[in-house]
Amino acid sequence: MGRRILNEALSKLVNAEKRGFATAQLQPISTVMASFLNIMKKRGYIKDFQVYDPQRVGKITVELQGRVNHCRVLTYRQDIKAHEIEKYRIRALPTRQWGYVVITTPNGVLDHEEAIQQNVGGQVIGYFY
Template structure:
């Protein structure tokens, strides 16, 4: 999966949030993007998302909640060990109270809290707050 596709989708979400829109349409899609959106939904940053026609180019409609300040995909591959996740989070996110770093691990795509709980490292996909 190209990280540019994920980054374009996340920037579309941020732009729609800043304009005060209720939904954002993302195209093209990937399974990593849906995993990223599942984490955002479970943490309460988006209301819901619908995937249309996943076997072709596809489209995702995201219902926004108005809570996202910024979300980005890391364009370069950065490996991170389980013990270094907290230090990376402190360096990347603007505050200690909120925000999540999303990591792809051997156990699947996880946020930083779940990765620390499972004591597993991986590659950083991006972050949102």
């Protein structure tokens, strides 16, 4: 259920980027979605996001920057070990220069660079470039 919500939210985000909108509204929300957007913000793919009323259904308003070309969430469970992250990144992303694979680990939700640096594996949530 949670990955379906994240997949719909990221497809709304990509569609808003393609249409040239300045903001996108995502609803319903989850904590994993906020973590995913936080990684996108830290890596410079979105400007900022605001979470409104997280106790109920809630919504997130995302300020777009125009850098997101594609976002994908894996709807199936993909376990990955720390030494296999680089192989998976090469297979999932179009080039070595840009894009990130997002992984949920025991240390929290991390992108592939942080997971390699901390030497932890986990489950692949998705990727963006």
